[in-house]
Amino acid sequence: xxxxxxxxxxxxxxxxxxxxxxxxxxxxxxxxxxxxxxxxxxxxxxxxxxxxxxxxxxxxxxxxxxxxxxxxxxxxxxxxxxxxxxxxxxxxxxxxxxxxxxxxxxxxxxxxxxxxxxxxxxxxxxxxxxxxxxxxxxxxxxxxxxxxxxxxxxxxxxxxxxxxxxxxxxxxxxxxxxxxxxxxxxxxxxxxxxxxxxxxxxxxxxxxxxxxxxxxxxxxxxxxxxxxxxxxxxxxxxxxxxxxxxxxxxxxxxxxxxxxxxxxxxxxxxxxxxxxxxxxxxxxxxxxxxxxxxxxxxxxxxxxxxxxxxxxxxxxxxxxxxxxxxxxxxxxxxxxxxxxxxxxxxxxxxxxxxxxxxxxx
Amino acid sequence: xxxxxxxxxxxxxxxxxxxxxxxxxxxxxxxxxxxxxxxxxxxxxxxxxxxxxxxxxxxxxxxxxxxxxxxxxxxxxxxxxxxxxxxxxxxxxxxxxxxxxxxxxxxxxxxxxxxxxxxxxxxxxxxxxxxxxxxxxxxxxxxxxxxxxxxxxxxxxxxxxxxxxxxxxxxxxxxxxxxxxxxxxxxxxxxxxxxxxxxxxxxxxxxxxxxxxxxxxxxxxxxxxxxxxxxxxxxxxxxxxxxxxxxxxxxxxxxxxxxxxxxxxxxxxxxxxxxxxxxxxxxxxxxxxxxxxxxxxxxxxxxxxxxxxxxxxxxxxxxxx
Numbered sequence: 001x002x003x004x005x006x007x008x009x010x011x012x013x014x015x016x017x018x019x020x021x022x023x024x025x026x027x028x029x030x031x032x033x034x035x036x037x038x039x040x041x042x043x044x045x046x047x048x049x050x051x052x053x054x055x056x057x058x059x060x061x062x063x064x065x066x067x068x069x070x071x072x073x074x075x076x077x078x079x080x081x082x083x084x085x086x087x088x089x090x091x092x093x094x095x096x097x098x099x100x101x102x103x104x105x106x107x108x109x110x111x112x113x114x115x116x117x118x119x120x121x122x123x124x125x126x127x128x129x130x131x132x133x134x135x136x137x138x139x140x141x142x143x144x145x146x147x148x149x150x151x152x153x154x155x156x157x158x159x160x161x162x163x164x165x166x167x168x169x170x171x172x173x174x175x176x177x178x179x180x181x182x183x184x185x186x187x188x189x190x191x192x193x194x195x196x197x198x199x200x201x202x203x204x205x206x207x208x209x210x211x212x213x214x215x216x217x218x219x220x221x222x223x224x225x226x227x228x229x230x231x232x233x234x235x236x237x238x239x240x241x242x243x244x245x246x247x248x249x250x251x252x253x254x255x256x257x258x259x260x261x262x263x264x265x266x267x268x269x270x271x272x273x274x275x276x277x278x279x280x281x282x283x284x285x286x287x288x289x290x291x292x293x294x295x296x297x298x299x300x301x302x303x304x305x306x307x308x309x310x311x312x313x314x315x316x317x318x319x320x321x322x323x324x325x326x327x328x329x330x331x332x333x334x335x336x337x338x339x340x341x342x343x344x345x346x347x348x349x350x351x352x353x354x355x356x357x358x359x360x361x
Numbered sequence: 362x363x364x365x366x367x368x369x370x371x372x373x374x375x376x377x378x379x380x381x382x383x384x385x386x387x388x389x390x391x392x393x394x395x396x397x398x399x400x401x402x403x404x405x406x407x408x409x410x411x412x413x414x415x416x417x418x419x420x421x422x423x424x425x426x427x428x429x430x431x432x433x434x435x436x437x438x439x440x441x442x443x444x445x446x447x448x449x450x451x452x453x454x455x456x457x458x459x460x461x462x463x464x465x466x467x468x469x470x471x472x473x474x475x476x477x478x479x480x481x482x483x484x485x486x487x488x489x490x491x492x493x494x495x496x497x498x499x500x501x502x503x504x505x506x507x508x509x510x511x512x513x514x515x516x517x518x519x520x521x522x523x524x525x526x527x528x529x530x531x532x533x534x535x536x537x538x539x540x541x542x543x544x545x546x547x548x549x550x551x552x553x554x555x556x557x558x559x560x561x562x563x564x565x566x567x568x569x570x571x572x573x574x575x576x577x578x579x580x581x582x583x584x585x586x587x588x589x590x591x592x593x594x595x596x597x598x599x600x601x602x603x604x605x606x607x608x609x610x611x612x613x614x615x616x617x618x619x620x621x622x623x624x625x626x627x628x629x630x631x632x633x634x635x636x637x638x639x640x641x642x643x644x645x646x647x648x649x650x651x652x653x654x655x656x657x658x659x660x661x662x663x664x665x666x667x668x669x670x671x672x673x674x675x676x677x678x679x680x681x682x
Contacts, residue, residue, distance in 0.1 A: 005466070006463065010464075013460045198445075199448070199449070204413065205436045205439075208464050
């Protein structure tokens with residue numbers, strides 16, 4: 001009954017039309033890449049080192065060692081300020097909140113065991129200030145311990161965990177975003193427009209079945225999402241040095257995701273009276289799902305009740321699964337997510353194929 | 362096998378009876394026109410025959426099939442242009458023909474089809490950039506792909522300029538030349554007269570007249586009349602002095618129904634005796650236009666009241682919607 005030849009022929013016609021429509025192409029392929037460039041640029045800067053203005057009033061060797069130690073933490077980048085300048089004024093002039101003053105006789109006092117205080121300027125509302133004060137107190141502790149024991153009791157072995165970079169988390173999120181947005185919005189729009197323009201009626205006069213038509217749309221959006229996935233991954237890895245794993249475990253998500261949201265879009269287009277209503281309902285479903293499923297920021301940052309809500313959203317499982325595969329290599333978790341997504345996809349696809357009508361009574 | 366046989370078709374939308382008991386059959390090789398004003402039920406009826414709409418009551422056999430139950434099978438055998446044909450905006454006629462050929466599993470020479478519908482010059486222009494006439498021709502081209510025996514054309518020339526209409530007519534005449542059966546709907550009288558072997562005039566969901574133009578005129582027309590330009594006094598004089606049925610239109614035209622040709626002599630004799638002034642004289646017969654206006658603009662509804670709906674003349678060329 002289902003003919004692969006008819007599906008391919010519809011796929012070819014639809015794909016060609018899609019490529020001729022620059023708006024669709026922009027939102028399907030270019031927009032997600034722009035997002036990754038944008039978010040990547042914003043967050044790779046702040047997740048790197050914090051610039052700190054430092055006024056060193058001390059002339060001894062210990063303050064130099066101390067500043068070297070700060071620089072070596074990798075979280076602080078020391079910018080020296082002239083002793084004659086007023087540090088608060090420098091901070092104001094540069095519109096930054098983070099600064100350190102190392103007092104006169106710092107080295108002398110340290111060597112003689114006299115308590116000495118470092119002044120740390122900071123803005124409590126900025127996360128960078130917490131980083132600065134944390135780093136400075138860690139280095140200060142180290143110096144204290146060295147002074148009194150000569151050897152460190154508790155040391156820190158520098159270790160990197162791949163999750164430390166925001167971009168690693170961002171890529172699965174934005175892939176989820178493109179899997180959601182492009183099929184969902186396009187299929188909502190075409191299914192309601194075709195209904196209005198009586199194109200489904202037109203198609204019902206050919207041997208193409210509605211199942212074949214839907215299958216061709218699903219295949220197209222799988223193709224498009226895969227292309228978008230490759231583009232985003234390339235940008236993330238080559239431009240921002242993202243550390244993500246590419247394995248066959250990604251394939252189920254790249255197939256099921258577009259199928260799920262194309263079916264959901266089809267349902268919205270079918271169950272609404274006109275294209276305007278369809279577009280609004282499509283957005284009402286899409287935008288909250290987009291923000292609550294961990295697309296742009298980790299779901300762990302959200303309050304408890306929102307985290308619970310997120311569990312009813314299909315995109316949540318796709319993004320969780322993509323994170324499990326690409327970032328944590330946690331395949332047991334991925335398997336659960338694949339199972340959940342499969343069930344939702346099958347339900348939505350069958351419902352869409354059943355409810356959507358070629359002809360009217 | 363008779364290609365089209367329908368009887369007592371009914372379809373209502375809420376309280377509105379779109380089609381209210383229509384029966385006819387169409388022979389092989391015939392071009393049959395459903396003529397009627399907007400809202401007469403033509404599109405609903407043709408969509409029921411195409412299997413795009415479900416009927417409430419009645420029997421339909423199209424090529425021996427029930428179009429609603431066996432639509433999928435039927436659609437391989439018929440060609441259809443829906444009203445206001447539309448297609449995917451970014452697809453050109455050549456690609457569309459190839460697409461249809463793939464769907465129907467036939468191999469066609471798209472250039473042949475494009476030539477047949479006079480569209481070869483725009484073969485590569487995407488649908489949204491085609492003119493109204495070219496779009497309609499593309500619809501015709503697609504209906505030719507599966508080489509059907511039976512065509513349904515729903516208002517194939519509505520809204521087109523005269524040249525584009527004539528071009529479409531040529532294609533339809535070409536179908537007749539190949540012995541194809543065609544059912545078309547139109548609200549253009551000349552289109553029905555020019556193209557079709559038989560016409561059914563539809564109004565308020567019913568067929569009010571059916572047959573060849575001559576048959577309809579003979580049945581519903583007034584027969585031969587003598588028309589004399591003259592005054593109301595002259596009309597009264599002739600009425601008083603002959604047995605003839607005399608009408609005065611209030612604008613200087615006297616119309617006398619002629620049962621026999623010699624009645625004209627009696628009428629003229631009375632005119633001469635009156636001593637009143639008179640102008641031009643002519644005899645004429647009702648045209649299909651006259652019959653159409655009579656049937657459609659002054660028809661009795663089920664309560665016996667005369668509905669005066671289309672007050673204008675018969676060539677109601679306004680577009681639908």
